[in-house]
Amino acid sequence: MNRLVDMQEMLSQATTLEELQTFVEQLRSTYDLEHLVYHSVNSTGDQYAALTYDPKWAERYVEKDYARIDPVVQGCYRLFHPIDWKSLDWSTKTARSFMGEATQAGLGNQGFSVPIRGPSGQFALFSINHRCSDDTWATYTNERAADLLLISHYMNEKALQIEGNANRPAARALSPRERDTLTLLATGANRASIAESLNISESTLRVYIESARLKLGASNTTHAVALALSHGMIVV
Amino acid sequence: MNRLVDMQEMLSQATTLEELQTFVEQLRSTYDLEHLVYHSVNSTGDQYAALTYDPKWAERYVEKDYARIDPVVQGCYRLFHPIDWKSLDWSTKTARSFMGEATQAGLGNQGFSVPIRGPSGQFALFSINHRCSDDTWATYTNERAADLLLISHYMNEKALQIEGNANRPAARALSPRERDTLTLLATGANRASIAESLNISESTLRVYIESARLKLGASNTTHAVALALSHGMIVV
DNA sequence: CGTTGCCTCGCTATTTTTGGGGAGGACCAA
DNA sequence: TTGGTCCTCCCCAAAAATAGCGAGGCAACG
Numbered sequence: 001m002n003r004l005v006d007m008q009e010m011l012s013q014a015t016t017l018e019e020l021q022t023f024v025e026q027l028r029s030t031y032d033l034e035h036l037v038y039h040s041v042n043s044t045g046d047q048y049a050a051l052t053y054d055p056k057w058a059e060r061y062v063e064k065d066y067a068r069i070d071p072v073v074q075g076c077y078r079l080f081h082p083i084d085w086k087s088l089d090w091s092t093k094t095a096r097s098f099m100g101e102a103t104q105a106g107l108g109n110q111g112f113s114v115p116i117r118g119p120s121g122q123f124a125l126f127s128i129n130h131r132c133s134d135d136t137w138a139t140y141t142n143e144r145a146a147d148l149l150l151i152s153h154y155m156n157e158k159a160l161q162i163e164g165n166a167n168r169p170a171a172r173a174l175s176p177r178e179r180d181t182l183t184l185l186a187t188g189a190n191r192a193s194i195a196e197s198l199n200i201s202e203s204t205l206r207v208y209i210e211s212a213r214l215k216l217g218a219s220n221t222t223h224a225v226a227l228a229l230s231h232g233m234i235v236v
Numbered sequence: 237m238n239r240l241v242d243m244q245e246m247l248s249q250a251t252t253l254e255e256l257q258t259f260v261e262q263l264r265s266t267y268d269l270e271h272l273v274y275h276s277v278n279s280t281g282d283q284y285a286a287l288t289y290d291p292k293w294a295e296r297y298v299e300k301d302y303a304r305i306d307p308v309v310q311g312c313y314r315l316f317h318p319i320d321w322k323s324l325d326w327s328t329k330t331a332r333s334f335m336g337e338a339t340q341a342g343l344g345n346q347g348f349s350v351p352i353r354g355p356s357g358q359f360a361l362f363s364i365n366h367r368c369s370d371d372t373w374a375t376y377t378n379e380r381a382a383d384l385l386l387i388s389h390y391m392n393e394k395a396l397q398i399e400g401n402a403n404r405p406a407a408r409a410l411s412p413r414e415r416d417t418l419t420l421l422a423t424g425a426n427r428a429s430i431a432e433s434l435n436i437s438e439s440t441l442r443v444y445i446e447s448a449r450l451k452l453g454a455s456n457t458t459h460a461v462a463l464a465l466s467h468g469m470i471v472v
Numbered sequence: 473c474g475t476t477g478c479c480t481c482g483c484t485a486t487t488t489t490t491g492g493g494g495a496g497g498a499c500c501a502a
Numbered sequence: 503t504t505g506g507t508c509c510t511c512c513c514c515a516a517a518a519a520t521a522g523c524g525a526g527g528c529a530a531c532g
Contacts, residue, residue, distance in 0.1 A: 081390070145386055150381055153318060187462070219425075225458050
């Protein structure tokens with residue numbers, strides 16, 4: 001019975017990006033789908049995709065930078081929940097012509113996407129695609145949405161983990177005082193008021209800002225706060 | 237058979253926060269769990285929780301601001317995937333004493349949490365809690381993780397929708413130039429270099445910074461960048 | 473017992489940002 | 503046409519941040 005467990009098992013053994021490609025193909029046949037895409041963009045703009053689309057379509061998509069007009073991508077960037085493609089806005093001319101081209105490339109009429117947000121501004125999209133009637137599709141998604149949502153998250157985790165192995169030298173951890181300082185700076189307080197609320201002199205405060213800045217490799221305070229925020233080192 | 241469909245049905249009919257409370261209680265019995273919590277914090281710091289814990293414990297938790305030391309909350313703030321409580325760091329003294337108190341309050345030894353990030357820096361935590369052996373718990377979570385992950389997202393969507401009805405005047409949208417400006421500021425560039433890279437005068441640049449600051453209600457540039465970042469208005 | 477990291481404070485001078493002000497042109501929608 | 507929102511530029515004076523420096527105390531680690 002348990003497709004989900006099988007898939008998790010398979011995923012847990014993957015150690016390379018190639019294996020993730022194999023995984024999505026396996027996923028497609030196991031869940032009996034027309035197509036399936038995992039697409040990740042990290043904060044530095046690096047992209048990675050594992051998909052079952054016709055390679056020519058994928059190539060054209062990248063070449064034409066279709067992500068800019070694809071209603072699925074555009075919609076998911078500003079949405080935060082799994083969504084059926086039908087509920088997106090396909091009314092514009094560009095969207096319609098894009099859909100026409102996609103259909104030509106073998107995409108089915110039905111789709112469902114899961115936006116996933118990870119650390120440091122990473123964003124991934126997990127989409128399934130099929131050709132069938134609305135009713136059949138409703139049954140499909142009801143049956144599989146839970147599984148696929150879970151898989152999409154674990155797949156993203158795995159992809160990040162694999163990519164993370166070829167990683168950049170992580171910023172050093174911040175000391176408690178440094179975190180306090182950056183947190184308060186992020187709230188818009190100035191040095192004088194922060195020093196007061198932390199009960200230290202402004203001189204001391206400056207040392208924290210400076211050391212945090214150096215640790216994070218930031219070029220100024222605003223940069224340091226932005227880095228700490230997007231790395232989850234502080235929370236506002 | 238289908239608990240999940242029943243729960244989705246029940247959730248879709250909820251229109252008030254009270255009904256969400258009823259929903260988590262129903263969820264607890266349907267999924268046979270010790271406890272269950274949905275806790276949301278939006279960008280303005282407003283909090284909402286629906287939970288099955290002893291009200292006294294919830295009250296004490298809020299009063300003592302335990303979210304600051306709760307390893308589950310702290311862990312999930314910096315993690316982006318569903319996580320078993322066992323894999324968190326319980327080694328510090330404060331964490332251990334916190335856990336002791338939680339156990340006193342009736343919490344089970346096992347837990348599983350799903351961090352959920354929504355629009356404008358909204359953050360929610362969906363946790364399940366139970367008292368059982370590790371093996372039993374592994375079986376539990378395997379069986380239910382997919383359902384609960386799906387439910388957690390739909391519940392968050394619902395909670396946002398309900399709260400959204402009683403909404404605040406959101407920060408005004410930023411113009412493209414304002415976004416450019418804040419984005420570059422977040423990378424640590426100073427005004428001179430940003431003006432150069434945007435091919436405008438530093439005077440013009442200052443107008444953007446200032447108007448963005450006013451729109452966001454920020455007290456200074458760093459604050460504006462932090463707000464724009466945590467509201468997802470810019471991405472670094 | 474030395475090193476390392478953290479917390480604390482002080483100093484100087486320079487550079488940058490901030491908070492106001494005004495002003496013209498483009499564009500779009502009511 | 504008028505009003506709104508952008509985009510662009512300029513001025514000034516005051517406030518704040520920055521880049522360095524040095525230096526003592528404390529706790530933990532080896």
